[in-house]
Amino acid sequence: MSGFTPNEMMTIAASRALKNDDVCFVGIGAPSAACNVARLTHAPDITLIYESGTIGTAPDVLPLSIGDGELCDTAVTTVSVPEMFRYWLQGGRISIGFLGAAQLDKFGNINTTVIGDYAHPKTRLPGGGGAPEIATSSKEIYITMAQTKRGMVEKIDFFTSFGHGDGGDHRQRLGIDTAGPTLLITDLAIWKPDPVSKEFTVVSLHPGVTRQQVQDTCGWVVKFADALEETPAPTTLELTTLRDLQARTKAAHEGSGKEKAA
Amino acid sequence: MVKFLPLKQAVAENLHDGDAVAFEGFTHLIPTAAAHEAIRQGFRDLTLIRMTPDLIYDQMIGMGMAKKIVFSYVGNPGVGLLRRARDSIENGFPRSIEIEEHSHAGMANAYEAGAAGLPCAVFRGYRGAGLVGVNPNIKSVTCPFTGEVLAAVPSIRPDVTFIHAQKADKKGNVLVEGIVGIQKEAVLAAKRAVVTVEEVVDDFDDLHPNLTVLPRWTIAAISVVPGGSHPSYTHGYYARDNAAYLEWDEIAADRDKFQAWMQANVIERTADDFAARVEHLRSAA
Numbered sequence: 001m002s003g004f005t006p007n008e009m010m011t012i013a014a015s016r017a018l019k020n021d022d023v024c025f026v027g028i029g030a031p032s033a034a035c036n037v038a039r040l041t042h043a044p045d046i047t048l049i050y051e052s053g054t055i056g057t058a059p060d061v062l063p064l065s066i067g068d069g070e071l072c073d074t075a076v077t078t079v080s081v082p083e084m085f086r087y088w089l090q091g092g093r094i095s096i097g098f099l100g101a102a103q104l105d106k107f108g109n110i111n112t113t114v115i116g117d118y119a120h121p122k123t124r125l126p127g128g129g130g131a132p133e134i135a136t137s138s139k140e141i142y143i144t145m146a147q148t149k150r151g152m153v154e155k156i157d158f159f160t161s162f163g164h165g166d167g168g169d170h171r172q173r174l175g176i177d178t179a180g181p182t183l184l185i186t187d188l189a190i191w192k193p194d195p196v197s198k199e200f201t202v203v204s205l206h207p208g209v210t211r212q213q214v215q216d217t218c219g220w221v222v223k224f225a226d227a228l229e230e231t232p233a234p235t236t237l238e239l240t241t242l243r244d245l246q247a248r249t250k251a252a253h254e255g256s257g258k259e260k261a262a
Numbered sequence: 263m264v265k266f267l268p269l270k271q272a273v274a275e276n277l278h279d280g281d282a283v284a285f286e287g288f289t290h291l292i293p294t295a296a297a298h299e300a301i302r303q304g305f306r307d308l309t310l311i312r313m314t315p316d317l318i319y320d321q322m323i324g325m326g327m328a329k330k331i332v333f334s335y336v337g338n339p340g341v342g343l344l345r346r347a348r349d350s351i352e353n354g355f356p357r358s359i360e361i362e363e364h365s366h367a368g369m370a371n372a373y374e375a376g377a378a379g380l381p382c383a384v385f386r387g388y389r390g391a392g393l394v395g396v397n398p399n400i401k402s403v404t405c406p407f408t409g410e411v412l413a414a415v416p417s418i419r420p421d422v423t424f425i426h427a428q429k430a431d432k433k434g435n436v437l438v439e440g441i442v443g444i445q446k447e448a449v450l451a452a453k454r455a456v457v458t459v460e461e462v463v464d465d466f467d468d469l470h471p472n473l474t475v476l477p478r479w480t481i482a483a484i485s486v487v488p489g490g491s492h493p494s495y496t497h498g499y500y501a502r503d504n505a506a507y508l509e510w511d512e513i514a515a516d517r518d519k520f521q522a523w524m525q526a527n528v529i530e531r532t533a534d535d536f537a538a539r540v541e542h543l544r545s546a547a
Contacts, residue, residue, distance in 0.1 A: 028339070028340055029340075051366060052288055052289055052290070052441045052443065053288075053441055053442065053443065054441065063340070064339070064340035064341070064502070064504040064507065064508075065289045065339035065340040065502070065504075065507070066289060066339060066340075067288055067289025067290050067339070067441050067443070068289070068502055068504075069290070069440065069441075069495055069497055069501055069502060071441070072290075072440050072441050072497060078440065078441055078442070079442075080442050080443065080444065080446065080447070081288055081313070081366070081370045081443050081444045082370040082371065082373065082374040082444065082447060084370075085366060085367040085370050085371070085385075086367075086370075086371070086374075086385065089367070090367070090385060090386050090387075113363075113392065113393075118392075118396050119396075120352075121351065121352055122352070123348075123352070124336070124343070124347070124348045124351045124352055125337075125343065126335050126336050126337025126342075126343060126344070127333070127334065127335050127336055127337070127363055128334065128335070128365050128366075128391070128393070129314070129334060129335035129337075129365070129366050130365065130366040130367065131365070132365040132367070132387065132388060132389075132391040132393065133365055133366075133367040133386075133387045133388075135390075136386075136387075136389045136390065137386065158392045159390065159391060159392035160391065160392060160393075161391065162389060162390025162391060165390060170390075171390075174389055174390050175389070175410075175411065176389050176390065252504070253504040253505065253508070254505060
């Protein structure tokens with residue numbers, strides 16, 4: 001299929017990374033769209049979990065918040081928030097934690113807390129919510145965000161969620177036994193951490209994207225894999241699924257919930 | 263023992279200047295009507311505790327009622343930032359506030375510890391997180407059996423907790439269902455609890471035996487306020503007013519617009535106005 005936006009490519013590429021048997025802790029925004037496209041295409045049995053306690057949810061429209069009624073209505077079960085974080089996340093039941101980021105560095109550390117100094121911030125962002133523990137208790141972390149120089153920076157202003165720290169074996173040195181960020185999907189490329197340094201490296205460019213474009217929208221000097229691939233373009237099924245989902249979502253949210261009650 | 267009271271009286275009897283108070287609701291069952299009543303009564307110097315402060319704390323902070331907030335996500339869920347809270351943190355307007363910031367896991371564990379009568383919560387958290395360096399209430403303990411270093415935070419023990427719930431029976435037992443969030447823990451952790459409900463029914467005899475029911479002797483006061491969680495929602499009664507959350511982003515962006523909105527929609531209103539606000543959200547409930 002020809003004609004798709006970079007954001008659509010990002011969401012679809014992210015959806016492809018999810019498997020049918022994954023148990024995925026879903027962050028709101030871009031991760032939520034990707035996880036539901038996966039569920040509606042190649043991974044119908046994927047378990048999606050939102051931090052409101054909804055386990056195995058299958059929303060017809062994307063939730064605006066992590067706790068929309070739709071999530072509970074379609075879930076296998078809904079548990080309390082302490083149970084969510086203690087038994088299911090801390091208990092090691094989550095295979096993939098899927099996060100977005102306001103600021104990201106090349107080692108997959110995420111800042112969603114402040115721009116500027118913590119005590120006297122230039123911009124006070126919402127903060128971590130569930131992310132600090134999602135980042136360390138999920139078996140692996142996928143990150144998705146659109147590339148900008150403001151978002152992908154050499155040095156983040158605050159360590160909301162720990163990725164690979166300063167790189168290398170920093171996680172192990174802190175006693176963190178999970179893999180951390182293993183995949184970054186942007187609107188331009190797919191990145192994976194270098195096996196040793198843990199620095200995110202571009203392994204695949206989306207169709208029509210140049211190396212220069214990736215570098216121009218990233219605040220650190222980008223490393224590219226020797227065998228650089230091209231991300232397959234969205235299929236008709238993927239694109240139709242995503243667009244239908246977004247159209248249903250838009251109608252539901254703008255209509256004051258008239259179409260879908262609690 | 264629980265009393266059925268008009269909301270105005272329930273708030274006046276249970277909330278005081280300087281209290282540490284939790285108005286809880288994890289996206290669902292947010293006690294908006296109770297918060298608006300507290301705003302009308304003009305309490306000062308409150309310590310506002312909540313995992314996701316949301317619109318009602320944005321409103322209370324914007325009205326200058328808070329001296330401190332304890333939170334884990336100071337955002338408008340799914341929309342963006344809380345602009346009155348930002349104005350207070352970034353510019354000290356209308357007053358500066360102290361902040362104590364946690365993760366959701368930290369707050370959830372701390373409420374649970376409060377309900378369990380423990381002085382602190384112990385869990386595997388905050389590893390590599392910057393909050394450890396800026397919140398002196400995040401400490402660590404070493405497991406005496408394995409040697410693992412774990413996070414410790416003080417338990418949360420509010421002076422008073424407000425929640426919204428589906429219904430009470432005539433005796434004052436309260437049912438919470440759907441996304442139960444932190445409602446039960448927030449009530450049991452507090453010295454006093456006030457619950458607003460959609461309705462009162464004769465009894466709970468037809469309910470499933472394992473539903474979340476707060477026995478009447480755990481609650482100080484119940485007020486019947488249909489629609490009382492709008493623009494949040496009450497599962498089985500009405501849907502979340504997502505459009506209102508989107509609109510709030512614009513209202514709260516401007517100090518004067520905010521004040522005008524608060525005057526027209528909170529100060530000059532009563533708890534009885536909530537029922538009409540959810541009429542259009544009830545259709546398929």
